[in-house]
Amino acid sequence: MDLTYTEEEEAFRARLRAWLAKVLPTLPARPAAADWPGRRAYDAAWQRMLYDAGYAGLHWPRDAGGQGATPTQHLIFLEETELAGAPYVGANFVGLLHAGPTIAVEGGSEQRARWLPPILRGDAIWCQGFSEPDAGSDLAALRTKAVRDGDAYVVTGSKIWTSHAEVADWCELLVRTDPAAPRHRGISWLAMPMDAPGVTVRPLRTLAGSTEFAELFLDEVRVPVGNRVGAENDGWRVTMVTLSFERGTAFVGEVVACRRVLGALARTARANGRWDDAVLRRRLGRLSAEFTALWRLTQWNVSAARQPGGGVPGAGGSVFKLRYSHARQELYDAAAEVLGAGALDADQEWVADRLSSLSYTIAAGTSQIQRNIVAERILGLPKGR
Ligand SMILES: Cc1cc2nc3c(=O)[nH]c(=O)nc-3n(C[C@H](O)[C@H](O)[C@H](O)COP(=O)(O)OP(=O)(O)OC[C@H]3O[C@@H](n4cnc5c(N)ncnc54)[C@H](O)[C@@H]3O)c2cc1C
Numbered sequence: 001m002d003l004t005y006t007e008e009e010e011a012f013r014a015r016l017r018a019w020l021a022k023v024l025p026t027l028p029a030r031p032a033a034a035d036w037p038g039r040r041a042y043d044a045a046w047q048r049m050l051y052d053a054g055y056a057g058l059h060w061p062r063d064a065g066g067q068g069a070t071p072t073q074h075l076i077f078l079e080e081t082e083l084a085g086a087p088y089v090g091a092n093f094v095g096l097l098h099a100g101p102t103i104a105v106e107g108g109s110e111q112r113a114r115w116l117p118p119i120l121r122g123d124a125i126w127c128q129g130f131s132e133p134d135a136g137s138d139l140a141a142l143r144t145k146a147v148r149d150g151d152a153y154v155v156t157g158s159k160i161w162t163s164h165a166e167v168a169d170w171c172e173l174l175v176r177t178d179p180a181a182p183r184h185r186g187i188s189w190l191a192m193p194m195d196a197p198g199v200t201v202r203p204l205r206t207l208a209g210s211t212e213f214a215e216l217f218l219d220e221v222r223v224p225v226g227n228r229v230g231a232e233n234d235g236w237r238v239t240m241v242t243l244s245f246e247r248g249t250a251f252v253g254e255v256v257a258c259r260r261v262l263g264a265l266a267r268t269a270r271a272n273g274r275w276d277d278a279v280l281r282r283r284l285g286r287l288s289a290e291f292t293a294l295w296r297l298t299q300w301n302v303s304a305a306r307q308p309g310g311g312v313p314g315a316g317g318s319v320f321k322l323r324y325s326h327a328r329q330e331l332y333d334a335a336a337e338v339l340g341a342g343a344l345d346a347d348q349e350w351v352a353d354r355l356s357s358l359s360y361t362i363a364a365g366t367s368q369i370q371r372n373i374v375a376e377r378i379l380g381l382p383k384g385r
Contacts, residue, residue: 005072005076006072009070009072009073009076012073012076013076013080016055016076016077016080016081017080017084019053019055020080020081020084020086021084023049023053024084024085024086027046027087028042030042030087030090033208033209033210033212033352034209034210034211036091036164036166036167036210036211036212037167039090039091039167040091040125040167042087042090043087043089043090043091043092043122043125044091044092044122044123044125045122046086046087046090046122047092047096047120047121047122048121048122050122051120051121051122054067055067055077056120056121056122057096057100057116057119057120058073058074058077059071059073059074060100060101060104060116060120061104063112064100064103064104064112064116065112065116065117065120066104066120071299075252075298075299078252078253078256079256081253082253082254082256082257082260083256083260085260088253088257089253091125091164091167091168092119092122092125093163093164094125094126094127094128094163094164094168094172095119095124095125095126095170096119096120097245097246098128098172098242098243098245098246099119099126099128099170099172099191099242100115100116100119100120100126101245102172102189102229102238102241102242102245103115103116103191103229104116105241106189106229106230106238106241107229110226111191111226111229115170115191118169124169124170125164125167125168125169125170126164126168126169126170126171126172127162127163127164127165127168127170127171127172127194128162128163128171128172128242129144129159129162129165129171129172129173129174129192129216130142130159130172130174130239131159131160131161131162132144132157132158132159132160133158133160136161136366137365137366137368137369139174139239140183140184140187140236141183142174142175142176142187143157143176144156144157144158144159144173144174144175144176144218145157145175145176145177145179146175146176146177146188146190146223148177148225149222151224151225151226152222152223152224152225153175153177153188153190153222153223153224153225153228154220154221154222155173155175155190155192155198155218155220155221155222155223156218156219156220156221157175157218158215158216158217158218159173159215159216159218160213160215160216161204161213162201162213162214162215162216163212163213164212165194165201165203165213165214165216166201166203166211166214168194169193169194169195170191170192170193170194171191171192171194171216172189172190172191172242173189173190173191173192173223174187174188174189174190174235174239175187175188175190175235176188177232177233177235178232178233181233184236185233185236186233187233187235187236187239188228188230188232188233188234188235189228189229189230189235189238189239189242190223190227190228190229191223191227191229192218192221192223192227193223196221196222196223197221197222198218198219198220198221198222199216199217199218199221200216200217200218200219201214201215201216202214202215202216202217206355206356206359207355207358208352208355208356209352243364243365244315244317246364251320251321251324251364252298252320254324254328255291255294255295255298255324256295258291258327258328258331259288259291259292259295261331261335261350261353262284262287262288262291262331265284265331265334265335265338266284268338268339269281269284269338272338272340274337274338274340280334280337280338283334283337284334287327287330287331287334290323290327290330291327291331293323294320294323294324294327297316297319297320297323298320300316315373315374315377315378316378318365318370318373318374318377318378319370319374319378321364321365321370322367322370322371322374324360325360325361325367326361326367328357328360329357329358329360329361331357332350332353332354332357335350335354336354
């Protein structure tokens with residue numbers, strides 16, 4: 001893979017940098033973690049600014065409303081927005097980074113026209129209704145059932161750990177449409193409106209004080225059959241597309257953010273004398289090498305996803321997710337060493353980041369599950385069971 005940037009790509013970088021320098025100083029501060037309605041409004045407004053400036057869905061295909069940018073331009077976008085300290089994708093995470101890309105690949109033309117433009121404009125927030133109390137890692141054990149009744153499915157069951165459910169308009173929902181089929185074959189992928197009668201959202205408060213998650217209770221919710229993406233009972237295959245986007249490309253911008261935090265930590269260590277500790281210096285150096293390697297892996301994954309016949313990131317995304325989630329935790333452990341007593345100052349933003357880093361080895365599939373995927377699909381080792 002050629003990692004050098006062409007003149008045209010550098011010109012794109014310069015245009016983007018100039019735009020960011022103009023708009024970022026005009027933005028208000030992001031609302032507090034507990035203020036989800038405020039966060040939704042803030043994240044939607046930022047997405048609208050990106051849309052109006054021609055930067056929304058940069059890497060989505062043109063026929064899905066995106067900009068059809070090259071993988072390199074996409075990486076430049078992620079790099080520059082993070083380096084400039086632009087707002088995080090936030091409540092738009094599911095829509096922009098995995099529900100939208102799944103619909104772009106698997107949806108019919110009417111579905112794409114209906115759901116994708118509102119995601120790109122920041123008008124529609126999506127959440128992900130995959131996990132259930134007894135179906136997390138073993139997702140194919142899901143029990144929420146959908147029974148066909150005329151032109152609708154009647155959905156009953158419950159979901160858990162549904163991020164952003166409190167403020168979402170739509171849910172990418174996995175349901176069991178054929179209880180008699182082998183468990184991977186009887187599942188369908190539906191787009192469920194969150195304001196449909198029978199949907200109850202019960203927020204869960206996290207260690208960091210945010211109601212980022214919720215439980216979803218679904219009591220005979222009618223979802224039109226036309227909201228099914230992919231064929232009936234073929235939802236497991238569609239789900240693999242969603243998960244590969246989630247693990248493969250959804251976290252890449254955050255690697256740059258980690259590099260920025262690492263740079264800030266090194267400067268703090270120099271200022272407060274901790275830099276004299278050779279063990280700590282080595283630790284920060286090793287992390288720097290790790291994030292550089294992860295950025296290279298990112299370049300490779302995003303590029304591979306855009307090859308002819310590709311469009312969907314492969315199992316390589318699991319390698320990235322596995323290493324990235326651990327490196328992020330190590331970064332915040334090192335931060336605690338640099339900051340000493342300051343590590344307990346709950347008012348500092350990085351303390352919330354440290355608490356949330358604990359969840360990264362679980363969200364989007366635990367590390368054990370990523371190792372299983374790497375072992376079976378990349379290394380070709382026999383299945384454990
Ligand atoms: C921050 C965060 C956000 C999330 N957001 C969402 C969301 O928006 N929507 C959604 O649907 N879900 C979401 N989840 C749920 C997440 O996908 C699940 O927590 C995850 O899949 C693990 O499932 P579980 O919690 O049921 O754990 P379990 O599956 O019960 O696993 C428990 C432990 O057993 C291990 N284990 C299980 N099976 C195996 C195996 N075969 N081999 C080796 N080890 C195994 C696991 O690795 C883990 O350590 C989120 C989770 C977090 C932390």
